[in-house]
Amino acid sequence: MSLRRLLALxxxxxxxxxxxxxxxxxxxxxxxxxxxxxxxxxxxxKGAQMxxxxxxxxxxxxxxKLEILPRDSKANAxxxxxxxxxxxxxxxxxxxxxxxxxxxxxxVSTIAKENxxxxxxxxxxxxxxxxxxxxHPYVFRVxxxxxxxxxxxxxxxxxxxxxxxxxxxxxxxxxGRDIIAAFTEHLKQLRPDIEIVDQEWPKLGExxxxxxxxxxxxxxxxxxxxxxxSGDFITLVKxxxxxxxxxxxxxxxxxxxxxxxxxxxxxxxxDYPFGIWADxxxxxxxxxxEPAEHKAFITRLKAYMKSDVGSGWAIQGYSAVEALAAGxxxxxxxxxxxxxxxxxxxxxxxxxxxxxxxxxxxxSDAGEFWGIMVKDPAYPYAIIxxxxxxxxxxxxx
Amino acid sequence: MAASFLFSQFVGGLTTAMFxxxxxxxxxxxFGVMRVINFAHGSFYMLGAYLAWQMVRWLHPSAESFWPAxxxxxxxxxxxxxxxxxxxxxxxxxxxELYQLLFTYALVLILGDAAKFAWGTAQLTVSRPAVLNGSIxxxxxxxxxxxxxxxxxxxxxxxxxWRLLSGSxxxxxxxxxxxxxxxxxxxxxxxxxxxxxxxAVSSFLAGLSGALVTPISSIVPGMDVEIIVQAFxxxxxxxxxxxxxxxxxxxxxxxxxxxxxxxFPSFSLFSVFALMAVILIVRPWGLLGRPIR
Numbered sequence: 001m002s003l004r005r006l007l008a009l010x011x012x013x014x015x016x017x018x019x020x021x022x023x024x025x026x027x028x029x030x031x032x033x034x035x036x037x038x039x040x041x042x043x044x045x046k047g048a049q050m051x052x053x054x055x056x057x058x059x060x061x062x063x064x065k066l067e068i069l070p071r072d073s074k075a076n077a078x079x080x081x082x083x084x085x086x087x088x089x090x091x092x093x094x095x096x097x098x099x100x101x102x103x104x105x106x107x108v109s110t111i112a113k114e115n116x117x118x119x120x121x122x123x124x125x126x127x128x129x130x131x132x133x134x135x136h137p138y139v140f141r142v143x144x145x146x147x148x149x150x151x152x153x154x155x156x157x158x159x160x161x162x163x164x165x166x167x168x169x170x171x172x173x174x175x176g177r178d179i180i181a182a183f184t185e186h187l188k189q190l191r192p193d194i195e196i197v198d199q200e201w202p203k204l205g206e207x208x209x210x211x212x213x214x215x216x217x218x219x220x221x222x223x224x225x226x227x228x229x230s231g232d233f234i235t236l237v238k239x240x241x242x243x244x245x246x247x248x249x250x251x252x253x254x255x256x257x258x259x260x261x262x263x264x265x266x267x268x269x270x271d272y273p274f275g276i277w278a279d280x281x282x283x284x285x286x287x288x289x290e291p292a293e294h295k296a297f298i299t300r301l302k303a304y305m306k307s308d309v310g311s312g313w314a315i316q317g318y319s320a321v322e323a324l325a326a327g328x329x330x331x332x333x334x335x336x337x338x339x340x341x342x343x344x345x346x347x348x349x350x351x352x353x354x355x356x357x358x359x360x361x362x363x364s365d366a367g368e369f370w371g372i373m374v375k376d377p378a379y380p381y382a383i384i385x386x387x388x389x390x391x392x393x394x395x396x397x
Numbered sequence: 398m399a400a401s402f403l404f405s406q407f408v409g410g411l412t413t414a415m416f417x418x419x420x421x422x423x424x425x426x427x428f429g430v431m432r433v434i435n436f437a438h439g440s441f442y443m444l445g446a447y448l449a450w451q452m453v454r455w456l457h458p459s460a461e462s463f464w465p466a467x468x469x470x471x472x473x474x475x476x477x478x479x480x481x482x483x484x485x486x487x488x489x490x491x492x493x494e495l496y497q498l499l500f501t502y503a504l505v506l507i508l509g510d511a512a513k514f515a516w517g518t519a520q521l522t523v524s525r526p527a528v529l530n531g532s533i534x535x536x537x538x539x540x541x542x543x544x545x546x547x548x549x550x551x552x553x554x555x556x557x558x559w560r561l562l563s564g565s566x567x568x569x570x571x572x573x574x575x576x577x578x579x580x581x582x583x584x585x586x587x588x589x590x591x592x593x594x595x596x597a598v599s600s601f602l603a604g605l606s607g608a609l610v611t612p613i614s615s616i617v618p619g620m621d622v623e624i625i626v627q628a629f630x631x632x633x634x635x636x637x638x639x640x641x642x643x644x645x646x647x648x649x650x651x652x653x654x655x656x657x658x659x660x661f662p663s664f665s666l667f668s669v670f671a672l673m674a675v676i677l678i679v680r681p682w683g684l685l686g687r688p689i690r
Contacts, residue, residue, distance in 0.1 A: 201663055205623055211658050215409075231520050238522065269522070
């Protein structure tokens with residue numbers, strides 16, 4: 001075969017896949033896949049990819065297969081914006097799901113608004129994303145909100161007996177500030193007799209929390225509301241436990257940063273401060289009345305992630321894809337305006353229950369599962385005992 | 398209450414300081430004395446942490462295997478340092494500092510990705526060695542034994558490093574090399590070997606501090622970048638070329654941060670950087686440094 005023919009054949013073969021792909025619905029997925037927040041970004045992506053695989057196996061949506069284009073945003077808002085633009089302009093995505101932090105999400109939301117692309121945020125909780133000045137028809141939040149989280153925390157703390165002095169410790173940025181504000185405001189309403197005796201604000205990712213811990217202990221609080229999450233929570237546990245921090249408050253600490261998720265409990269193992277209240281989007285291990293759909297979901301998830309532990313975060317990626325698929329289905333088209341209109345007010349299924357996007361605020365009514373963290377002989381890590389769904393108050397079935 | 402509380406904060410500040418000095422000591426050697434900008438120092442620290450975790454798993458997942466694991470991890474990092482220095486870095490000595498910065502920064506990215514490839518992105522932790530579990534009550538402040546150990550180790554490293562640099566023949570040669578490398582070479586000293594040796598020591602210290610930090614912190618991707626800025630700050634305010642300067646720099650950093658939290662709870666970081674700015678305005682070459690040639 002002559003060189004020219006070979007070249008022509010090579011070009012044809014190169015074009016072929018992209019021609020085939022023109023039939024797929026492309027979803028851009030910028031999310032941190034490196035750095036400290038990747039421990040959440042990666043499972044969220046995995047959950048989304050699993051959802052896409054399952055939906056495609058059933059024939060896709062409107063006869064078209066879904067395709068996720070993952071990109072590493074490095075938890076940096078500028079990078080996330082650049083990636084979002086590239087995904088839209090160069091890769092021609094029709095939808096966006098992703099971002100992790102409350103800094104990235106509003107930035108990408110602006111891009112989504114400019115380009116009229118529907119954008120679902122699986123993890124960003126800060127109110128800024130759907131605040132009236134930032135809200136637009138194409139942004140939807142699958143995550144919970146700082147308002148919900150703060151209020152749940154306040155409710156739980158308010159029920160503890162003999163608590164007169166409460167302290168807070170939270171990372172010093174928008175998310176931490178929002179949550180503590182919501183918490184303290186709501187606690188004041190529920191228990192005006194409780195006094196906030198100390199507030200610590202270590203920077204996000206602070207490797208040495210010791211001075212903050214000792215400062216807080218000196219104020220002798222009866223209970224603590226903690227908004228540290230992920231690596232910061234692990235650092236807190238490792239440094240505060242030998243100082244007697246948890247013992248001094250009798251484990252009366254509530255943390256709404258999903259530190260009840262198996263991702264964190266598995267990392268800490270026996271060092272976990274058993275007895276505290278923590279939450280997770282998905283308890284994964286569910287002693288009590290576990291819904292059958294959840295059990296099946298976890299089995300599939302563990303197989304898909306090739307992990308014995310699974311993840312309490314994958315469900316957010318999974319739910320986001322499910323929600324988007326439901327929206328496209330209802331709209332009967334992949335046109336952004338139609339899908340956006342369909343998503344507003346839509347109720348979609350997740351393995352832990354139905355959720356609805358509020359027609360006006362575009363927040364989903366997502367609460368979290370709270371409970372006391374306990375040791376269980378069947379698992380080498382802490383689990384939530386009798387996980388209860390709080391949204392923001394406990395929902396009794 | 399007030400006195401014991403202040404003492405608590407003081408001890409907390411000391412812990413922060415010595416924790417930071419462990420890491421900065423290696424950097425002081427390579428940047429302060431050898432004048433090599435090694436941005437990858439933080440990556441060596443991170444690798445020390447990950448390797449310690451890995452060794453603990455391989456040796457025996459119990460708390461007693463911690464010490465051999467830490468030493469093995471530090472030695473492995475030292476070996477890596479030697480390889481990097483011998484094969485790559487030494488071609489950049491004497492060139493513009495920018496080349497060293499760019500190269501070591503590239504190393505940061507490479508090592509960061511390698512760590513992510515090997516250990517994933519989840520947080521990892523190591524339990525405290527059993528022998529150092531528990532704490533002692535000093536003047537009303539609870540001081541965990543492990544923190545006490547880190548403080549004593551920091552002091553030992555400061556003393557050892559100072560003896561090495563000012564007392565030993567190798568130390569004198571290293572300091573001479575940082576003034577005039579070519580002359581030293583012309584005098585017949587094995588400058589290449591000295592530099593490799595010092596780089597190995599620096600890498601060992603970085604790996605060791607990473608390994609020793611694992612029981613009181615979490616091992617996460619990104620810990621390399623997080624720590625390197627603090628380490629550079631401490632070396633600079635202490636004064637380049639002065640090992641004790643780095644020690645005092647760490648102490649100041651730790652104590653100012655600790656008491657800053659009391660005075661300006663919302664601006665604790667500000668107090669450290671404000672102090673840094675003041676020191677550098679008053680003494681641009683650091684506390685114990687000499688005006689750079």
